[in-house]
Amino acid sequence: MKIVDIHIYGYGQLENVTFSDLENFQVFFGENEAGKSTIMAFIHGILFGFPTKQQSSELRYEPKNGAKYGGKIRIFHEEHGFAVIERVKGKAAGDVKVALDNGTVGGEELLKDLLSNFDKSLFQAIFSFNLHGLQNIHQMKGEDIGKFLFSAGTLGTERLARTEASLQKELDSRFKPGGKKPILNEKFHEIHDLHKELKKAAAKNQEYEQLVEKKLTLQQEMEEITISLQELKEEADKLSEWKKIRSLVQEEKQISKELKEMGDFQFPVRGIERLEQLNQSIRPLKGQMISLQERIDQLKQEILSSQPDLSFLENESVLMSTLDQIPLVEQMMLEKQKCETRLTEMDEKLVLLKEKLHLSINDEEILAINTNIFMKNEVESIAKKGQKLIELQQDLEKRFQEEKDSLENIEKDVQFAESQILSEKERAILEEQINEGSDKKGLEIEWTTVKDKMKFYQDETKRERSLQQQRWIQFMIFELILLGFTFYSLKSSQWVLFLLGLIGCIMMLIFMTNNFRDSKQEDIRKTLDRLKEKEKKLQEKLQSAEFRDLSYLIEQIKLDDHRRDNLQILNIKLEGQQNQYERVIAKFEDWEKEAREHKKKLVALSSNLRIPEYMAQSHLDEAFELIEQFKLVGREKQHLLERMKQISLEQARIAEEVNFFTNRYLSETNKDLHKIAYLLRNKLKEEHEKYVKCTEKQRKLEDFAADIQQLNREHQQLQFEKEQLFNEAGVEDEQFYYEIGNKAEKKRKLLERLFILQEQLQYSLLNEAERESFLQIHHAEELIAEYNNKALTLKSRLTELQEEQASIKFEIQVLEEGGVYSELLHQFRQKKFELEKEAKTWAVYHVAQDLLANTIEKYKNIHLPKMLAKAEEYLSFLTSGNYQKIHLQRSGTGFLIERKDHTLFEANELSQATTEQVYVSIRFALATTLYENFHFPIMVDDSFVNFDARRTQKVLQLLKKLKKNQIFFFTCHEHLLNSFSKESILQLTKNTIEIHS
Template sequence: MRLSKIEIIHFGKLSNVSFELDKNLNLFLGNNEAGKSTIVAFIKQVLFGFHLKSKKSKFFEDYFPLDHVSPMGGKLFFEDEKNKYILERLYAKGDPKKGILTVFLNGQEVPEATFFNSLKNIDDDFYTDSFIFNQDLLAEVTGLDEKQLIERIYFLGAAQSNKLLSLRDKYGDEAGKLFKPTGKKPIINQLISQIKSQKELVGQAASEYEDYQKLDQEKKDLLSELTKFQKELAKLKKKQQQLQLLQTKEKNFVEYQNLKAKYQPVEFSQENFDQIKSLDREIKVEKEQVEKLKKQIQDFDLDQNQVNTDQINGLLNEKAEFLQWQSQLNNLSQQVKRLNDEIKRLESYQPELVKLQKYNDQSLAELKTDYQRAKQESQTLQKQTNIVPMAISGLVLLIGLILVFSQQNLMIGILLILAGIGAGIYFLRPGTTSNSAQKLFEDKYPFDLNSFDLDNSLSQLVNLLSKQEELKHDQTEITKLNQAINTYISQISVALNQELRSSNEVNDALNSLHKLLEKQQNARFKQNNLKNQIIDLNLKIKTNEAQLNKLLVQAQVKSLAELDKRRQLFLEQEKIKLQLATLKNNLAGDLKELQTYRQNHELDQELSKINDQIIRQNSQVNEKQQAIADVKAKQNNLADSDAVFNSNQQLANLKAQLRQESTEYLSDLIVTNWISRSLDLASNERFPKMLSSAKEYFGLLTNGRYHDLDFEKGLTVKNKNNKKVKVQYLSRGTSEQLYFALKLAFVEQIADEISLPVLIDDAFVNFDQQRIDNIINLLELLSQKTQVIIFTQRVDLANQLNCKVIDLNQEN
């Protein structure tokens, strides 16, 4: 089977690479760390699984992808003359440690056993030892022996030979456990010794058994006599028990006679008694209930005396009015605040109003007349006085404008304009004139005639006085409302007997009054209910007392105390009656016999006579029992029939076991020999051929310096002088040549059964040019028989070999 292609998804430092391979000889060329060993490990781990480290497998390294991507693994493509296989093994977190293997045969997915059955189901260790060549495995050549090589050939020479080898060893071990000619511990050896000892025990038991039979007859005779004595003793004991029972019943008989004399029947009705007691208890309970109800009524009366219902109802009815007072008070308070603010604002903005408030109506009329006269005279004089100055000012202004617009004497024109404007403003300003009416007004009143507007001030005065009057009215109303509210709060405080500190507590207080009123109403309702209950209970008491008296008459007693005495007497007589019935039942059929013994006083004498007979009979029984015990003691020292039978049976068992173990021993021995012979026949031709090829290859690699191999006592080689040399004394290079010769010869011999590529990973490091030339010839010869893949950093080897070269340096 040839490897045609390698596809690596992620493995170690390699990711997403593929290599096409030649069917004979291939060479991967690369420097250190180029990935040569990684590819070798990839081929092995895709075949046999990742995480081989957990199995302590040879040639393992941790080849997780460097960047820890997922999935890890890839594909191997194999071909033979008929079929094409694809092995895809992937591993991701959570998968089994070996990864998940998928096998395709000619494009169809098949079970993995389909592929590995064609390889004889070899494991990873066998593949490493047989098909991988590297520096780490060279040292194993010193441990090779003929047995190891032959068993490897057995593995391939016969179908299921690995299982046959395990069976051969298993049956060989089992046979050794069963028998050894000179052994003592094996099972058959122990059985032979046990059978000899058991035969002696059987003869001794037969002799003792004759004496045992004689004593057995003597024991039977004694047992017959003992039985007679025991029967007689049993009769005596039975009679003794009867007399003792009568003796016991004699006391009961006396007691029976005494009780019979005391018994006097009493007329009494338990049913009538129970009815009377029940009525009496019921009457007492009803009277207690009446007293409790009266006490509750009295408590209600005390509570009601503390509450003035009319007063509370009146206060609750005034609640709506109280709330209206609060609302009015709130509105008036806001209105008073607003009026105060408006009055202050008027007085602040118009101080004349404060002065005007000091005048009465007559003074105000006089003020108005004086104001109008002064104002009228002032206006008339102002008009007359300002005409000439204003005309002169206008003329000066006009001349200035003409000079400016004509651009003649521009400076003078501007000065004339400014002078005309200034003169006009001066003559037009108020107060530039004076008259007698104005002077008189200002002397008489504290007002400036030029800035004082009397009509407006009087109008504002009316407004101010109106607001002051409204404010006074509202304050009076607030006082009245506060008095009403305080009076209402005081009444509530008295009703609750609790001082209220503010109107905010009134609502809670009214709720408390409402609850108090409801409580009182409920109390009255309950009080009436209690009174009705008392009436009903009193009626029941009278009815029950009448019924009680009627029952007492029927019982023929006058009171409950007398009835209790009669009941006590009745119970005492009933107890006696029960005792009489019990004693009579106990005495039963012995009553007449007891009367007879009681009259003649013979019971004690008869019992004493029987006791003496029992003592004598017990003595005879004990004598016979002791004699039988002595015979049994003698028999215990002899072998009885059971001992003889058991001894013979044990001897027979030992012989049967010996036959069974001997049969098993012979079966194991035959199977062991058969398996060994079968494997010898299967591998008869392989080992000599492999040894012959190994000698030929070793001679070729060493240029004839060594020509023979010997496995008799460990591995040795013969040089051209026929001198034997142990492997450990060979140079490292020669040891490696021997290693190549042996493994290549082995691979050649098993190629018909297992055809897999040989992987050579940097195994020529210690070879000189001559050895390289020799190994090239050998590899080219071997590649005609099986596929060879070389991994090396030696460029000279790549140049000399006639093969496909894959340069990993360029790939990277």
């Protein structure tokens, strides 16, 4: 599980705070009271509920400014995907709402499923790591450290060690062998003393013991009499019960005897009734079968007398198709007349088109000319190309004249510009005069620069001398202090300090000698000398040279530069215009080439179209269009001729088909097609009516056959059921069947009566064996009277014994009230009861200790080895291999730590820092082995403040290796931030929360 986002509505000092896109290793850095512990408690509260008011040991972090108490976190779960857990103030631990990305919404049950039913204490013990665990190690005695580490390796906290110590403390407070203060030891001594005093009192009270013995004898005799009275009462009750049920038992015996004499035989259940029902069903079935057979014979005769002409009906589709075509004959005649008229028009149109073309070729040759789409595209292309060449020729002629005029104008401008510029000799003279003037300005600027540098170095020399004097004073003061320290050490005979002081003085002198060399001032002095010499040379040069005013010369050079620039621009324009002129001439040449190609294609195309060349040059489109029209009209004429031929053939076919049906199915022949069609339709209708009637009768015949077949099956089924009844009864005819049926009915009634008797007898006090024995008794009244007399005698004796027992009790009471024995006996019994009560409490704690010891032993043998192997790996890493093994002690709960030289140490023998490293190794191993399937975030809150820098870096490196769990590291130590990437650090302040950079 990974925490992705945190949104705090209000929790402690934090209000409306959001953390987004949390890293796998997230560092929260801030000063004290910046909110680190609050964020950690907030995560615990959202996952497991807010602390209740009864849990005084935990802070509730309720907002003081009225903000909404609670917040939400967004997590990624390996099984359920992304989920949002929101908890706000409500009943008890707050109201929680869980929403999954797939739409599922739930409460505490869904949250427990996401958290694998972890509770808060277990989560904090395994995955929440703070300074508290390490502080416990510092506060423990030496012998308890091993137990604490073992407890941390099992539960993640010291609870196991606390529980074990608590149980032992409870046991020791109740009993110790040879002890005096524990409760059970005190009770044993008290009972022992009371038992001695009780024996002394009993020796003086012999009469009391005799009375007690006699009381016990009387009590035993009274119990025996009570048992005898109970037995007599039970015997009398049984005899009374027998008097009530004797007639029922005798009737039961009689019925059982009759059933035994009847023997075993089979007869169907409700056999007589079922046989009569079958007979009633069979009789009407036979009548129905006879009636249906008569109707079937009648229908067969009717079908034979009205059979249709099936061959005529089979040709119905062909006949109807032929008859439907008869009206088309007249339409075909009309269409044929129209075709003849249209054919005449086509001939006239062809003559007209041929005259327009005025070609010396016949019609077949015209029709053979290729006018497909490719030829048409070529005609259009060549025609467009010819028009385009004419337009291009006109455009080129116009552009040629324009470019020629522009070229002549630019050539005139160039000639004028060349006449305006200075010659090269005149320009060289002016530039030489200007250069001389420029040298003067440069020398003046250089002289000023040299003077500024000299002033800077002179100021720097003054500052350096002042600083050197200050440093010299400081070093002299330090030297004097060291000399004083050296003389003091010599005077007080502290030779080590004297030697140190002497070395310090010598080193200070060497340092002063090296530091106060005048190398820098020497360099500055040399630089000043060079600058002064340069200043002198420049001044001499300025005084010896002759200079004049340069403004006029510069203006002349600028004007010449401007004219030269204009000339250069005009030359460029001239070159461009010449290029344009040449391009127009080149285009003229390209046009002539294209014109020759166009003429060649035009000649080839006129040959293919069989038209003269002059016609192709001026009227190519019109000639091609007329040829297309001629071919179109010619094809249409061919289509009309073919259609007229098809009409004639179709008329002949229809007449032939009608004659076929007339000759085969009609007696009279007639040349009128419409009358013949009418007669054929009437005959078809008559045959259809015969076919329909015959089909209906055939369907009825099939229905009757199915009905009679069904009745036949029912009749056979009823006969089969009747024979089954006979077989079950073991007879062959109905007479024997009825005799056995009567016998079965009688047996049924006897069984019903027997069942009723047994129902009544099952509530009797007497069981079946007792009822059998009582059948031999004939004088039950006399036996009852005898039992009553014996009971009266025993009751009289019991009354006498009760009176004697009351007298003895009174005498014992008098003795107990008058002596010390009764008091001692009461005290002895009271102390014995208290001892038994305390012993039970001691036994409970002892059993709990045994259970805890057995559980620890099982954990040591099964789960602990895997955890210790990982803890050894972590410890070796944290201690750089100095400590490599963690061994279990053979008895009890504790560890032995093995150093790399194979020396074993108990936990209390290790240094404080090494003990903390063992604890850290065990805690991390517990989370990554025994709980490796639970990938909850591990939260560490400044738990390594007592480590030095090397140990701290080792722990941080180990944390970074725990890739399966998200790590939240809370710290207030800024020097640790260099160990993490900037993206993983969130900086917390008391007022705001910002990303650390």
